[in-house]
Amino acid sequence: MAPPRAYWKGSLKLSLVSCPVALYPASTSVEKTRFHMINTETGNRLKQQMVDEGTGEVVEKDQKGRGYEVRKGKYVEIEKDELEAVQIESTHTIEIDSFVPAEEIDKRYLNNPYYIAPEGKAGIDAFAVIRDAMKDKDRVALARIVLSNREHVIAIEPLGKGLLATTLRYPYELREPDDYFDGIKSPKISKDMVELAGHILDTKAAHFDPSKFKDDYETALKALVKRKAAGKSIKVAEPEEKSDNVVSLMDALKQSLEGKKSGKSAPRRAPAARGRGRSAKKAHRSSARARKAS
Template identity: 55%
Template sequence: MAPRANWKGYLRLSLVTCPVALFPATSESEKVSFNQINKRTGNRIKYQRVDAETGEDVDNEDIIKGYKVDADTYIEVTKDELDNIALESNHTIDIDQFVPRDEIDDLYVVRPYYLVPDGKVGHDAYAVIRDTVKATDKVALARVVLTNREHVIALEARDKGLVGLLLRYPYEVRQSGEYFDGIQDVKITKDMLDLAKHIVDQKSGHFEPDNFEDHYEAALIDLINQKRAGRPVAKAKVKTEGNVINLMDALRQSLKGQTATASEAARQPPPAKKAGKAKKRVEGQREMLFALEGKGQKASAKAETKREAGKRPARATTRQKRAG
């Protein structure tokens, strides 16, 4: 299923305009998520919109926005009133300025989006804006309305398209002094710094996102698969960290451990090459859940679950069926 655009409208640089669509560049939908269920019945929990004072259910058409003035007082604001103050950026991303990318502090970046031409027309105008941004070696600052609020967005050229970085306003960024001013000034000796640099040298490499592994997500998938198969779940051993008595000794031990690990790795034979090209992008670890694999594997998984369920008490089977 194709991703759904978060916003559609027009991108404009002076008199050059083209229709565009804005798509989120990242996704967390592949992560394992949970529903809340009733422990006694196995049924899913349902939340209702109720009046805090009367306890009665409230229909959607009777719900409006309110700004809290004090404990019991709200200023009501209707949808029509909000529409009346709607800005032009509701429908247009209007480029206001070009600035160097390195002047944008990463603390201001909220999330990235892909900005692409919407439909078959406007590709020429899109290319003009994209190539202009690329040629200047800067990012274009513009405004866009998402979820009823106007945001600043920085557009930068990437591959054949444009990436939009949604930015925070200054009042949303907390000043580091509130947190860092209490950190003590400590003098580090040259020997300590040299040892630490040796550790860094041995751990140095290149940024390879494909090497990242979400260990917690993998553990969740393993836990779910074990429980669906009716296997007992072993308790994890509690790890204890020893107290650091001497910082210099800790650095030496760290360096010694790194050297031993590197020597062991050097003695290992090189891994055999696998046939075929590796996947360029992992679609998500949820595919490792046996209930989400191919059709034949799905049927086998269901059959296995059914056989395992027959071995368990009837109440547990009912709970599992309802929870699913």
């Protein structure tokens, strides 16, 4: 198996101590089911083109540029060399600025995770010293890195033999919670209700285990694609009718707790396919593909 390809290479620097490292994305979407846009009449894949908003004409590659909208419909063009002039100098260095307690990092700031590993044998001692010092002090490093011409703040922490780096959002990228929470009323909730809810929480107590995460929608998508590719029919499920029964909050809590105690739980259903069949149109598409194949 070929070694993974590094997303970024450079140096990890702590004061006068530095070592060569490589950055690898810690997450992937390769296994997710993806769809392409196709012509439903011919079955051919579609290609996207850039079109001038004013003239409607297709724009060639050498005519494309970057522009910032200063007012409605008015753009100032930014040249490539002008962008390069403002690039940050720390392009190939992860500069550690400080160490903070992990519990102080607001989870809303966490963005994309990466693995940091030593690059080659040179500097592996320095890498291990920085990693183990963070383990001993139970601290997370805050550093700066340039990715895709943008400077990011990253949180670095030990993970096994390597390091886990997570890019952090800037404050201007977060929305204020008050805009969403200020309108929430504060009803009077009885102590009995809270205690009942607490008992339900106890029945669902567990430990964090991502191996138990099941993507039911992805499983259903794969099954759908497999059946279609095999030429099998797809049965579109009818939408469920919503119950009009009104149950008081206290009754709902009691019934939930009783159901958990007896070991009963509502069965999980795979996501239903949406939409209605269009048999006539599908038949027309199939005949078009058949003509193409012949």
